[in-house]
Amino acid sequence: MSLANKYRPTRFSEVLGQPHAVTFLSTVILRKAKPRNLLLFGSHASGKTTLARLYAKALNCSDVAPDGSPCNRCTFCTDVDYEDWEYDVPGTGGEDADIEAWLDGRYRKPTDWKTTVLFFDEAHEIKPKAADSLLKRVEEPLPGVAFVFATTEPRALKNTLRSRLMALEVRRLGATEAVKLLRHVAEREGIAYDIDGLALLASIKRGYPRDLLIGLDQLAGMGPITLQSVKSMFGLDQTERLIDLFLALADADEARQITILADWPEEVGIIVKWIQSFLTSVFYRDILGLDFVGDPITQSITVGRSEILGGFCRRLDVPSQRDLRPFWEPMLSFWDRPSSDHETELQLRLALFQDLVNRRLGEARSALQIGSYESKGESFGIAVPAPAIHPQTSSQSLVEANEKIGQPSNEPNSLDIEGVRAIVNRASALTQATGYVINAAFEISSYPGVKAPTTVARVQRFVRELEEQAAGRPSSLATITLLEAGQFGPVTARICAHLTQLDTPGAQSRVQEWFDAFWQADEGVHDFDRRLSDVKRGMKFHWAEVMGLCAGLGGDSFYPDVGARALMKNLRVQKTRWRQPVAIPYRVLTFTGLVGQDAIEKAASEGMGFLSAYDDRAWRHIKSEWEPKEWLDRNKEFALRRRQIEDLEIFGGDPVQLEEKRRQIRASWLEVKSRPRRWMPWWGLEVDS
Template identity: 35%
Template sequence: MSLTPVTPVTPVTSITSVTSVIPDLNHMSCETNSTSPGVALAKKYAPRTFEEVRGQREAVRLLRQLALRGKRARNLLFAGAFGSGKSTLARLTHMSLNCRHLTPEGSPCGVCDCCRDPRTFGYFEYDVPLRGGSSEEVGPWVQAVNSAPADHHARTLFFDEAHALEASAVDVLLTAIDRGSDRVSFCFATTEPDALKLPLHSRLIRLDVNALALAEAVQFMEEIAQREGIPYSIAALKTLCTIKQGHPRDLLIGLEHVASLGPVTIENVKSAFGLEPLSCLVEYFFALADADVRGQLLALERWQDDMKAKVQSIYSYLASLYYRDLRGRDVIIDPVVDSFEDGRATVIEKFRLRLGLEGRRELIPYWDKLISHWAGRELRTDPERWLSLASFGELAGNGLKHCRTQDEHRSAIITDGSVPSRVVRPCGASEIVNGEGSRTPNGINFLEPADVRKVMNLASFLIQHYDVLINAGLTVRPGPAAKSDSDGMGALKAFCWDLGQRAPRAHEVVDVIAVFDRDEDGLLAHVAVRVPAIPDWAGELNQWCNDWQHERFGPVTFDLSSSGADPVRFHWDQIRNLCAGLAIHDLLDKLGVPRRGRRPSGPVPTAPTWFSERLSDDAVAQACQLEMAPLSAFDDEAWDWIGKGWETKEHVDRVKTIAKRQQDVEELRRIWHADLCEQDRRLNALVAEWRVAPQNRRRRWHGWWVNR
């Protein structure tokens, strides 16, 4: 079978974020590709040159540059999961520093003595968990090998699983690094970079080695299978890659394991990795969808796992169906559960038919209710787990029939992006601006229509009440000091908070609306800003962003745009850009979000929206006292009025109405100051007169509701 040439992988954009190390089969050396029997695939296809590494061009570029700059050794940290390629990168770096025939691009040749056997040319490995992480164990080893080599150019001391180093050993290493030669490289690999002691971490160049995307992992496995003559099905390879989570060494070991049973088929993958109990899981969900209590019990009885594992698998499968099948998101909940494709569509279809729904997306509010059953439950004993499963079965069988009535408003928003029309009914400020998209118990959140509703309504309220317009837009990313999602979100929120509190001048109010998102390069924030119109405000804002740095999370990177000749248009262009990650295109069409500006939205660990102080729920409620709820073209589905600037005219009438009502209240209190009971009665009567839909207040301009 001929091997299709490998399509080059798109390079990552940051040298601190690299894809897992996998061999490029188009450049694999003849020795590595030897088909001699008995050679494990993981060893056989381990890269021996930088050309053989695929999926992390920026990392290779950096390591090549280090080799070309006088072959000076550097101290490196490789962070990533087991089997992702950390040791391979460290070994290749050492080879590039000692290769006798280094290529002009800085890659080891792969055939000289050092490239064939790096360990005989100064490459020393120390497995911390195996050999010990104390100073008594690490110190003598470092002292024995930490010297400039005489018969080759550079020496590498490689510490695997470095997070297991004790504090005393870190002190020894810090001294060795600080006093070391530029011909000795200290390299560290870890699966837990945040556990590494900070003084050591700060002395290293960090490279994050990430898992392969599912599509790339499947392509890799398919090429290896073709090269090795292993029969396979794409579905089986996809299942294997999902189980192994895209880590190349694990993928190769897994492929070899399954191939030892015969062709790589779904059945052999199930057998190799013990997936047979998942058939009982799917059988349980079939019975759940049919409201068949007896069938649920039979499936649980045939299921050979303990009760704790059963409950965990049920919740994982429920969440996996929610994200992957209902929302179409490629989110890994549980690699084993996610890999099991059999019956997923049938489960969804059974629920849809029983509930009388037209499409699978209409199941989302029902699934929210099923997921919420498990949120916050701590089930410590088997009886508790049995009772919880019984109530879960009752909920799935009989507790969903009223779900659509109870969640009618939310369901309409989620399924088609529309909201129930409310043209002339009374409402409060909280109804206009409150509400966020559904938040999941495992902290994976996407931009939802309810989030977009809040962003649009607050952007309109900003003009109606304060008569100000967004005049700057920022795209902000965490800097290299943010080592995790938690750090990244901390940096973005700290930046937004400080921006709203202190930029560009401490005595001025700055309004901020931010949407957090994730793309292929990681977490980021799209930020719309209203900066006071002071001289050179754009320059001051740019300088403030450049100077901003958090004591823990470090600086951020940003792109800044500012308003031009049409301030109203710029305001709404920035707000539409905040909403461009919503997955419901019908709603984006109604809002006028350009198709070319839309983008896929990734999951974030917190609520995806953030608002500065004047736009908080409490501040808006305070501004809307005396029954002064703002207008909402969004809620009234007056799509043609969004972005037309009517809020400026509304501001004039709003200010006058608020002043008149405050005057009426003060006058009433003055007249009845001696009779508090009568004062309260008359105040309540006055407020009752004002309690009408905001469209029914007196104003000098005519809105969308006049001719409806």
């Protein structure tokens, strides 16, 4: 039996790299819900058929495991003949008549088991007329019948059919998971190996589980699996062409580059991946001097590296390879922009890359240096993260993370300048870190004569019920709560929040009903105001409500305080919104959930500090809606950094050496303002005074 069949997962816990799909399928099984019709999509050999079979077995198993997996012991688990219920569309035919003939006798209410699962493999080959014929059956299947479609091209499946299916993406394995799989099987089979050989095999097979095990099968009879044996088996002569191309790039020899590319017998998409991988390898290993775990094939290249680096140094007139960093970063950033996989567009991108390397590296270096400009203000991130994220102040206006709203204080407090800074920075960080915005705002005040502790208790209960509303939606709630009191009035709570449930269709009316019920149930609430945003208002609503909180700056000292006045003008807070609250014996400002201290620090881990237009005194940019664009760039950079650290685990080894490698990698990461971005930031331009 082949290794691919022998080690095909038989339980959900054995499926690697598909947490979302596995969680969904096991939940359907454990809840004994009505079987769902599925569309499993992803690359070939990624495990779509395996998931379909596990799903079918678990739906019919008489002794399901605690994680929803089939028991693999009952009659159905041991006797089922999958092939009788699986339809290979390209091999059997995608026409209406072909599929109708196959369904005849199979599309019926089951008698010997609970659910008949009809599986169509390579479903994108189903013809439009056949897809139309399937619609009624899929939309209103017979009792006990479920459909599963698998495809590598989901968009090729007719939209009317696709829209009636629950789509689950099946991804290829990451480098770490791929090597773990190969190592597990090799050890079980007694196959000798070195880790570099397995890592190279994982790279060649690109993380596809079936292909990984087929490759291991091929190598098993050749003796120990080493880097050299893998290279010999799979004929890795591409590296020679890669070195020749980079030598030509170093010399800016365009004619030779064109000849090499024309003679390279690979699709342009593959050539681009080779270029990207080698650029990364040279950057970390040779320019930064790090023992970086990247693509094993390009990492194994030794011949030609020094000549390439020497050529670039001579042409760019720099003394050493370490000085190539400002020239290498534009080459890396060039490929950071998204593009399609269309052959013609990739050819154009490759031509533009050659033009960059041959003629424009000096210009790109100058543009990159503008991006590393540091303003005179404090940095909200790398340099001094604690003050920027959670400013310290002599007053007690700020509450520690995770403390209750309205903690009693020994000193009277009202919102001060450091509090305004914290509000603006954390509201900005919310969107930078998560893509979420403030989408709800509330004001709660009690009748005159109601004592402050009673009002504070009501506000605490309200926020607690907000948290309960968010239950089941992990990391979905953020609240900024400000307590203040007028000269003769009761305490008022102003709350800005992000409620993820508002992003779902029809949710606003349900949330409004709950708010109304809360207000009507509490007879002591004198006034209760709510404002809910929709998707279109987005950042405009976000900043309007945040500035509404900031308008409570100043207390008794506001009018003689020139700094407070100037700040309100810089923040463009309308005078009509300015308030003059008095100090009260409570900590008045609280951040919870996604803007709480723990969440902010977690989001800023791995050197991923936040930008702050406030700290840079870039007042015009505070409300210019740059945060959603920064969020996209942060996501990509954060994923890259996490993968670099995780990839170290492939090789195991001495813990002290591993920690030193982690330290080296972290030391190489760019600071907050030097990270690659696809939008134009404000530094290097004129900063507001």
